[in-house]
Amino acid sequence: MQEIQKARLPQLWEYLAKKAPLYLPQQEDGVINFAPWQEGARVKLESLNTVLPPKSIVFPQWETYLHFTQKARELKLTPTKEPEGSYILFGVRPCDVAGITVLDRVFLQDPVDVFYESRRRCTIISLACNEPDISCFCSAFGLEPGFAPAADIMLWDGDKFLLWQSLTEKGETLTHSLTDLLEVPTPAETESVQCLRETAATVQEQKWGLDGVKERAKDMFNAPIWDSLYRRCLGCGICTYLCPTCHCFDIGDFSRGERGERFRCWDSCMYKDFTLMASGENPRPTQKERVRQRFMHKLSYFPAQHGLYGCVGCGRCVRKCPVNIDITQVIKEAGGSISCA
Amino acid sequence: MLKHPLFPQVAVVERISRETADIKTFSVAALKGGVPFNFMPGQCAMLSVPAVGEALFSITSAPAQADFLEFSIKKTGAVTDCLHGIEEGCQIAIRGPYGNGFPVAQLKGRDLLFIGGGIGLAPLRSLINYCLVHRGDYGNIHIVYGARSAADLMQRKELYENWPASPATSVYLTVDTGQEGWDGHVGFVPQYVEELGFSPQNSIALTCGPPIMIKYVLAGLERLGFQPEQIHTTLEMRMKCGVGKCGRCNIGGKYVCRNGPVFNFAELKKLPAEY
Numbered sequence: 001m002q003e004i005q006k007a008r009l010p011q012l013w014e015y016l017a018k019k020a021p022l023y024l025p026q027q028e029d030g031v032i033n034f035a036p037w038q039e040g041a042r043v044k045l046e047s048l049n050t051v052l053p054p055k056s057i058v059f060p061q062w063e064t065y066l067h068f069t070q071k072a073r074e075l076k077l078t079p080t081k082e083p084e085g086s087y088i089l090f091g092v093r094p095c096d097v098a099g100i101t102v103l104d105r106v107f108l109q110d111p112v113d114v115f116y117e118s119r120r121r122c123t124i125i126s127l128a129c130n131e132p133d134i135s136c137f138c139s140a141f142g143l144e145p146g147f148a149p150a151a152d153i154m155l156w157d158g159d160k161f162l163l164w165q166s167l168t169e170k171g172e173t174l175t176h177s178l179t180d181l182l183e184v185p186t187p188a189e190t191e192s193v194q195c196l197r198e199t200a201a202t203v204q205e206q207k208w209g210l211d212g213v214k215e216r217a218k219d220m221f222n223a224p225i226w227d228s229l230y231r232r233c234l235g236c237g238i239c240t241y242l243c244p245t246c247h248c249f250d251i252g253d254f255s256r257g258e259r260g261e262r263f264r265c266w267d268s269c270m271y272k273d274f275t276l277m278a279s280g281e282n283p284r285p286t287q288k289e290r291v292r293q294r295f296m297h298k299l300s301y302f303p304a305q306h307g308l309y310g311c312v313g314c315g316r317c318v319r320k321c322p323v324n325i326d327i328t329q330v331i332k333e334a335g336g337s338i339s340c341a
Numbered sequence: 342m343l344k345h346p347l348f349p350q351v352a353v354v355e356r357i358s359r360e361t362a363d364i365k366t367f368s369v370a371a372l373k374g375g376v377p378f379n380f381m382p383g384q385c386a387m388l389s390v391p392a393v394g395e396a397l398f399s400i401t402s403a404p405a406q407a408d409f410l411e412f413s414i415k416k417t418g419a420v421t422d423c424l425h426g427i428e429e430g431c432q433i434a435i436r437g438p439y440g441n442g443f444p445v446a447q448l449k450g451r452d453l454l455f456i457g458g459g460i461g462l463a464p465l466r467s468l469i470n471y472c473l474v475h476r477g478d479y480g481n482i483h484i485v486y487g488a489r490s491a492a493d494l495m496q497r498k499e500l501y502e503n504w505p506a507s508p509a510t511s512v513y514l515t516v517d518t519g520q521e522g523w524d525g526h527v528g529f530v531p532q533y534v535e536e537l538g539f540s541p542q543n544s545i546a547l548t549c550g551p552p553i554m555i556k557y558v559l560a561g562l563e564r565l566g567f568q569p570e571q572i573h574t575t576l577e578m579r580m581k582c583g584v585g586k587c588g589r590c591n592i593g594g595k596y597v598c599r600n601g602p603v604f605n606f607a608e609l610k611k612l613p614a615e616y
């Protein structure tokens with residue numbers, strides 16, 4: 001374990017940004033989101049969740065993967081060069097790291113999405129939560145607010161310093177290159193990590209437990225909640241755009257004259273067109289089926305396919321839904337027990 | 342350079358034949374000639390007309406039957422409208438094969454009952470012709486096929502000549518509404534199947550058609566004594582990626598593009614009724 005004084009962080013970021021593009025939470029127009037570091041950046045580590053998860057850095061909202069030229073009857077296809085993956089994500093909260101783990105299951109399963117794989121060569125430096133927000137519930141899904149097992153480097157906030165622990169070889173290599181900036185913590189400081197982890201976990205565990213969802217998953221499809229919940233859903237899709245695990249996408253073509261490109265962009269199961277077929281058939285014809293799909297996918301279908309929940313409890317959809325649709329309420333009413341003290 | 346998994350190959354539409362007023366069959370070959378890829382009956386491919394978009398179609402030709410792939414396509418939306426407008430010799434893009442295909446090994450030694458409606462004959466045709474090539478491996482073959490009207494029956498040469506001429510193979514045709522010149526059966530496919538009263542003994546039923554037809558066919562076959570495991574159907578959903586990532590063609594925890602499109606009725610019964 002090592003540590004870095006907070007006063008030396010700007011020096012660290014400057015150094016890291018020279019090695020590779022560095023993304024970290026920054027405030028712009030009062031909103032905190034991940035953005036590339038530059039001198040004078042208004043870095044805001046103390047905020048818990050950024051408004052948007054860092055999902056778009058590994059899975060961009062819009063991405064071209066081929067160019068085409070069509071002349072008379074002839075068609076030429078040119079692949080787009082795969083993206084650069086040697087960047088650094090700094091200050092990612094454990095729930096958002098877990099969100100990337102969920103995306104991994106989708107994009108790294110056969111056939112491997114090589115663009116995503118390339119971006120995943122990034123280094124993730126996670127910052128533990130000392131005190132999770134009231135709208136956070138990561139522990140409900142077996143995650144720990146004070147630790148991100150899938151990160152390369154884990155940081156804990158010790159007030160005047162950040163405790164620093166590399167978790168992977170990649171993290172270790174980066175750590176070795178920072179000997180000028182890192183220091184050896186006192187035994188008391190090292191021990192405080194355990195305390196921070198436990199406190200963060202306790203703060204949440206007093207509130208959240210998740211039982212009965214796995215067992216009830218099949219019956220949940222016919223739960224009465226779906227008959228009423230959807231009535232207030234506007235179908236705006238904000239829940240899916242803010243979600244660190246939502247990965248549904250559309251494919252489209254853009255062209256001008258003979259030339260054009262094919263792109264992939266985020267899509268949302270909240271939209272009618274998402275499943276509407278050319279014949280006019282729609283297997284999810286009303287907002288009821290769409291709302292049910294979103295929750296069932298996270299709580300039942302994704303676990304059945306991949307062995308982990310498709311929700312990481314970051315709370316963004318709860319905070320930002322304009323009509324207060326709340327996944328924790330859904331879990332309770334669908335027959336699971338998720339308790340709030 | 343690493344290629345994106347959704348990157349297609351260029352292919353040539355070698356031949357286009359009109360089946361009905363709104364269905365054409367396209368023969369598609371690789372740029373260098375030959376099939377763009379190998380496949381099994383029931384599998385699909387993503388065809389695209391750049392600047393218009395992609396859509397998934399079942400491959401209607403049988404494996405190893407020709408040096409091209411055939412697609413029977415009904416003019417229904419943006420991509421199919423455009424495909425219906427192209428000429429022979431045009432280049433399009435193709436990727437695949439996708440999906441599980443029919444369980445051909447399980448069908449060996451069984452009597453086969455094919456039940457198709459409208460454009461739903463397309464995936465069944467691949468398997469029918471595959472079985473006729475390996476005729477000795479299968480028992481009796483019954484093909485029930487219906488369309489809105491006599492003019493909407495596709496693959497007429499095979500329906501009237503090739504298939505009935507094969508050993509122990511019978512074809513039963515029906516149309517939703519009769520008209521002058523049609524002296525065959527009039528009525529919907531599900532009822533016709535029940536009227537014909539096929540025996541479930543050592544049989545496997547394979548069906549594809551409009552969702553409403555499939556629903557009634559499944560119920561009718563159960564009344565005839567078919568066990569859910571003896572019935573296979575191939576489903577359609579809106580798809581974008583074809584590889585289980587874009588997230589829209591799932592029925593419960595199964596993706597139609599990846600875990601299907603062929604499901605047996607026993608599997609379907611375990612899934613939410615959202616298809």
